[in-house]
Amino acid sequence: MIRSRRTTASAAVAGAAAIALIATGCSTATDPGAEGGEITLTVATFNDFGYTDELFAQYEAENPGITIVHNRAATSNEARDNFFTKLGAGSGLADIEAVEVDWFAEMMQYSDKLADLSDPAVADRWVDWKTAAATDADGRLVAYGTDIGPQAVCYRADLFEAAGLPTDRDEVAALLEGDWDRYFEVGQQYVDASGAAWFDAAGAIYQGMINQVEYAYEEADGTVIATENPEVKQIYTDVLTASETLSAHLAQWSDDWFAGLSNGAFATMLCPGWMLGVISGNAPDVTGWDVANVFPGGGGNWGGSYLTVPAQGQNIEEAKKLAAWLTAPEQQMSAFAAAGTFPSQVDAYESTELQEATNEYFNNAPVGQILIERSQAIEVAPFKSVKYFPINDALQRALTRVDVDGTDTIDSSWELFVADVNAL
Amino acid sequence: MTSTATRPAAPVQPTPPPARPERSVRRVAFSQTLSRWDVKVSPYLYISPFFILFAITGLFPLVYTAWVSVHEWNLIGGQGDFVGFDNFAFVLSNPPFWIALRNTFSIFLISAVPQIIVALLIAAVLDRNLRAKTFWRMGVLLPYVVAPVAVTLILSNMFGDQYGLINNLLGDLGIDPIGWHSEVLPSHIAIATMVNFRWTGYTALILLAGMQAIPRDYYEAAMIDGAGTVRQFFSITIPQLRPTLIFVIVTSTIGGLQIFDEPRLYDTAGQGGASSQWMTITIYLYNLGWGQLNFGRAAAVAWLLFLIIVVVGLLNVVITRSIARAS
Numbered sequence: 203m204i205r206s207r208r209t210t211a212s213a214a215v216a217g218a219a220a221i222a223l224i225a226t227g228c229s230t231a232t233d234p235g236a237e238g239g240e241i242t243l244t245v246a247t248f249n250d251f252g253y254t255d256e257l258f259a260q261y262e263a264e265n266p267g268i269t270i271v272h273n274r275a276a277t278s279n280e281a282r283d284n285f286f287t288k289l290g291a292g293s294g295l296a297d298i299e300a301v302e303v304d305w306f307a308e309m310m311q312y313s314d315k316l317a318d319l320s321d322p323a324v325a326d327r328w329v330d331w332k333t334a335a336a337t338d339a340d341g342r343l344v345a346y347g348t349d350i351g352p353q354a355v356c357y358r359a360d361l362f363e364a365a366g367l368p369t370d371r372d373e374v375a376a377l378l379e380g381d382w383d384r385y386f387e388v389g390q391q392y393v394d395a396s397g398a399a400w401f402d403a404a405g406a407i408y409q410g411m412i413n414q415v416e417y418a419y420e421e422a423d424g425t426v427i428a429t430e431n432p433e434v435k436q437i438y439t440d441v442l443t444a445s446e447t448l449s450a451h452l453a454q455w456s457d458d459w460f461a462g463l464s465n466g467a468f469a470t471m472l473c474p475g476w477m478l479g480v481i482s483g484n485a486p487d488v489t490g491w492d493v494a495n496v497f498p499g500g501g502g503n504w505g506g507s508y509l510t511v512p513a514q515g516q517n518i519e520e521a522k523k524l525a526a527w528l529t530a531p532e533q534q535m536s537a538f539a540a541a542g543t544f545p546s547q548v549d550a551y552e553s554t555e556l557q558e559a560t561n562e563y564f565n566n567a568p569v570g571q572i573l574i575e576r577s578q579a580i581e582v583a584p585f586k587s588v589k590y591f592p593i594n595d596a597l598q599r600a601l602t603r604v605d606v607d608g609t610d611t612i613d614s615s616w617e618l619f620v621a622d623v624n625a626l
Numbered sequence: 627m628t629s630t631a632t633r634p635a636a637p638v639q640p641t642p643p644p645a646r647p648e649r650s651v652r653r654v655a656f657s658q659t660l661s662r663w664d665v666k667v668s669p670y671l672y673i674s675p676f677f678i679l680f681a682i683t684g685l686f687p688l689v690y691t692a693w694v695s696v697h698e699w700n701l702i703g704g705q706g707d708f709v710g711f712d713n714f715a716f717v718l719s720n721p722p723f724w725i726a727l728r729n730t731f732s733i734f735l736i737s738a739v740p741q742i743i744v745a746l747l748i749a750a751v752l753d754r755n756l757r758a759k760t761f762w763r764m765g766v767l768l769p770y771v772v773a774p775v776a777v778t779l780i781l782s783n784m785f786g787d788q789y790g791l792i793n794n795l796l797g798d799l800g801i802d803p804i805g806w807h808s809e810v811l812p813s814h815i816a817i818a819t820m821v822n823f824r825w826t827g828y829t830a831l832i833l834l835a836g837m838q839a840i841p842r843d844y845y846e847a848a849m850i851d852g853a854g855t856v857r858q859f860f861s862i863t864i865p866q867l868r869p870t871l872i873f874v875i876v877t878s879t880i881g882g883l884q885i886f887d888e889p890r891l892y893d894t895a896g897q898g899g900a901s902s903q904w905m906t907i908t909i910y911l912y913n914l915g916w917g918q919l920n921f922g923r924a925a926a927v928a929w930l931l932f933l934i935i936v937v938v939g940l941l942n943v944v945i946t947r948s949i950a951r952a953s
Contacts, residue, residue: 277894283916290702312702455894461789592918602900607808609901625720626918
């Protein structure tokens with residue numbers, strides 16, 4: 203998952219829930235919570251994990267005495283700020299906290315502040331690299347994987363048709379098969395024919411490209427190489443050069459960007475599984491969105507999350523049980539159905555439910571099959587250490603300055619990026 | 627605590643007989659001691675709750691922040707090495723701090739100056755004999771009731787660069803779209819608009835209260851002398867409002883220099899823009915402390931902000947004094 207905006211209404215709900223949380227938190231604290239006593243578990247996520255109220259109601263029904271309060275933060279950035287503040291303070295975190303892969307390494311530095319979730323019952327539940335990343339130096343498993351973000355390409359079939367491009371998803375996949383230059387080349391054809399933009403934002407395309415680089419910003423020993431790595435500079439320059447004509451110049455997750463999902467401002471975007479839910483949720487009236495089984499330059503993973511149980515919580519055992527239940531393949535499948543969050547659990551890939559999953563919004567695309575194939579195409583697991591998140595954040599700002607704001611040139615914005623990284 | 631009623635009850639001890647001069651200590655009844663303490667200590671006890679609270683909630687954090695600011699300090703890892711004024715040197719030698727300072731003062735001026743002028747005009751209108759007075763007075767307070775977060779989200783949407791309502795309207799008038807989220811000055815204007823939307827009515831009501839305290843005789847006398855409405859406003863209302871105006875200016879200065887909600891929520895990232903177009907000092911502080919988890923530097927920024935507010939506050943005092951002398 204990655205940042206996304208939310209409405210005021212849900213912010214208000216979250217606020218109310220927080221107050222309720224304080225109230226209930228106090229009451230459980232004073233109540234010694236005897237066997238079978240009332241326990242309130244709080245679950246903090248961000249964006250859309252696909253955890254529906256029905257899902258939590260099911261757990262409550264199966265486990266009498268447990269009440270679940272779900273708080274959703276607007277963006278991954280916000281969740282991160284909240285997580286580290288309260289981790290440092292030693293209190294205030296929810297019983298279960300969701301953590302995004304981009305700041306996961308940052309969190310792993312403080313793995314001793316998280317409960318050990320190792321359990322033979324779940325040892326082989328996830329794909330290997332997902333589990334390995336969540337195991338600390340002492341061999342404690344501190345986080346349960348939820349989803350991963352294998353990426354496909356989403357496109358507007360109606361706009362493709364108007365521009366004289368093929369509309370069938372297999373033909374589109376064949377059309378875009380190749381490297382990033384191919385993707386930009388087809389984009390130029392589209393732009394010439396339609397006069398509209400090819401993709402949403404330079405930042406989004408960059409995210410897709412940098413996630414194919416194993417050591418982008420840091421070497422294996424943690425040395426920061428972001429500003430000297432020629433690969434980073436090359437991708438940065440390529441994206442911005444292409445963006446001049448191909449980009450809709452919309453900052454991802456801005457109000458304009460959300461409007462662009464509906465109004466045809468751009469024809470394609472990179473689509474990790476969880477992005478499907480973002481599109482269908484924010485452009486419900488558009489019928490043209492479709493998804494093609496292809497990704498420039500091979501495969502790529504964008505985002506994906508974990509659930510952790512902070513050691514500061516009052517009900518660690520119960521929280522651990524709930525986290526294990528939420529990340530079980532069955533529940534992840536229901537989350538996938540609700541928000542398109544693609545499972546990181548191996549067993550889920552075998553299920554016919556996933557293999558046969560289609561998405562009505564995307565013109566009944568076989569999203570299950572497409573994403574399984576996209577996840578198999580992933581060759582590189584990018585190395586993300588302590589400084590990954592702030593560096594990537596600074597680079598995204600550098601892209602925005604050129605692509606969206608138009609306040610800097612490619613070179614002057616890079617200079618500022620270098621200064622930002624040096625100031626970290 | 628003894629009551630002052632015990633005071634007269636204290637007996638006057640007769641002086642000891644001179645036959646025993648070696649006793650230099652004078653015997654004093656305990657009740658008399660109590661009553662002396664009462665006189666000397668009680669006043670301080672009565673005002674102490676404020677100072678005790680201030681010490682806990684104001685002074686302690688202030689001193690503790692100073693302690694943090696001279697150390698390497700990670701949000702989670704906690705206290706590190708003593709580094710002296712390195713954090714201050716880092717902050718002051720880095721351009722973002724100066725950009726933040728520029729933004730803060732710019733947004734403050736763009737919001738405070740028009741706000742006070744408009745509030746003055748609204749208050750002057752409300753001060754007239756209007757029908758349904760209470761309705762109008764409550765009406766100007768309505769925006770103040772709306773949560774700042776809601777105001778920011780709605781207005782930030784309206785100020786969208788490509789598909790925002792305001793740029794659409796400007797387009798209909800044949801004006802090129804304005805980069806509300808990309809250029810420096812427009813972003814400041816947009817944020818100042820949010821501040822003004824919320825605070826103008828509130829300020830107007832305070833000014834109105836001040837206007838109502840002006841004796842009506844002045845206006846009658848002025849009217850007899852042939853002064854029109856405008857002349858009355860500038861020669862009576864404004865000079866008489868000085869104390870209220872100073873109060874409004876001081877409070878809006880403190881609030882304006884600490885502005886956070888509006889710039890933080892102005893875009894989704896909340897870091898003050900890709901090239902720090904609307905990053906205020908408090909946002910900078912937040913980015914350092916909670917984004918980079920570097921509490922030492924954040925504390926240094928907090929102290930610098932405190933010093934800036936003190937300087938501006940002192941300036942206010944000087945101006946107040948000179949005005950008081952002039953009148």
